[in-house]
Amino acid sequence: MTPVDRAADLRQTLARARHDGGRIGFVPTMGALHAGHARLIARARDECDTVVVSLFVNPLQFDRTDDLERYPRTLEADTALCSSLGTDVLFVPAAGEMYPAEPLCRIDVGRLGAHLCGARRPGHFGGVALVVMKLFQMVGPDRAYFGEKDAQQLAIIRRLVRDFDVPVEVVGVPTVREADGLALSSRNRRLSADERERAPALHRALLEAARLIDAGQTDAGAIVAEARAEVPEDGDLRVEYLEIVDPDELQPVQRITGPVLVAGALWVGHTRLIDNLSCTPPAARP
Ligand code: AMP
Numbered sequence: 260m261t262p263v264d265r266a267a268d269l270r271q272t273l274a275r276a277r278h279d280g281g282r283i284g285f286v287p288t289m290g291a292l293h294a295g296h297a298r299l300i301a302r303a304r305d306e307c308d309t310v311v312v313s314l315f316v317n318p319l320q321f322d323r324t325d326d327l328e329r330y331p332r333t334l335e336a337d338t339a340l341c342s343s344l345g346t347d348v349l350f351v352p353a354a355g356e357m358y359p360a361e362p363l364c365r366i367d368v369g370r371l372g373a374h375l376c377g378a379r380r381p382g383h384f385g386g387v388a389l390v391v392m393k394l395f396q397m398v399g400p401d402r403a404y405f406g407e408k409d410a411q412q413l414a415i416i417r418r419l420v421r422d423f424d425v426p427v428e429v430v431g432v433p434t435v436r437e438a439d440g441l442a443l444s445s446r447n448r449r450l451s452a453d454e455r456e457r458a459p460a461l462h463r464a465l466l467e468a469a470r471l472i473d474a475g476q477t478d479a480g481a482i483v484a485e486a487r488a489e490v491p492e493d494g495d496l497r498v499e500y501l502e503i504v505d506p507d508e509l510q511p512v513q514r515i516t517g518p519v520l521v522a523g524a525l526w527v528g529h530t531r532l533i534d535n536l537s538c539t540p541p542a543a544r545p
Pocket of ligand 1: 433
């Protein structure tokens with residue numbers, strides 16, 4: 260595995276791989292890797308000739324400085340994991356390498372950022388879109404792998420690629436979960452033992468919504484109200500949002516007649532967790 264911290268070296272290394280005609284697979288991450296990231300890397304390894312993983316905690320996508328400062332960083336373990344999974348190139352740029360000057364040209368993700376996390380984290384998805392666009396320019400991948408856990412991010416990247424004609428195939432990878440349903444996340448490391456025990460409440464709420472949709476209920480407001488009741492809210496557990504939106508444009512749905520995304524964010528103490536499920540009502544199934 261070749262570790263690289265300069266974009267120029269990355270381009271040079273990949274120019275050789277590209278010249279050999281192989282397919283380049285890319286997995287962008289913020290590090291603190293877990294089995295969810297590993298799934299993305301393994302999929303890239305299966306499908307591509309050269310696998311590039313990036314580790315970069317992108318300051319532009321953090322709307323809170325405390326969250327940026329507290330974001331877990333585990334470079335040594337990440338390097339070992341990437342190597343064990345057969346990563347060819349590990350790109351770990353410093354902030355000054357990614358942003359030698361403050362970027363003046365920004366990306367507005369429009370209505371795709373109007374709901375769910377986008378409504379609560381101003382500037383977040385603009386920051387995500389910008390860094391992913393820059394990484395795409397640096398890596399020039401044939402395929403790029405993103406987790407369905409971050410469904411709004413995935414929808415935005417799909418649209419970004421379409422809107423800017425980026426010649427990359429975006430691959431969505433199903434969410435990897437703990438046995439009790441909690442979606443794996445770098446932020447799970449911050450949970451105390453007690454918080455960890457309570458954290459699956461979000462997944463339970465999503466499952467309840469999915470069950471109601473499955474049973475033929477179509478009133479999104481009523482479904483959300485019932486699903487929220489699954490979370491015993493108190494000082495430590497607080498639902499930030501639970502919403503039902505259409506899966507492409509991520510706009511709120513009132514009556515469920517086709518496939519939807521049920522997504523939520525839960526504060527567990529000082530840690531914010533997100534999760535989602537895709538559901539298709541019985542009436543819309545083939
Ligand atoms: P992050 O390091 O949190 O920016 O995540 C990097 C990539 O890993 C993103 O595409 C995430 O959607 C994906 N990812 C994070 N957690 C999971 C998970 N539990 N299952 C599958 N993919 C995930």
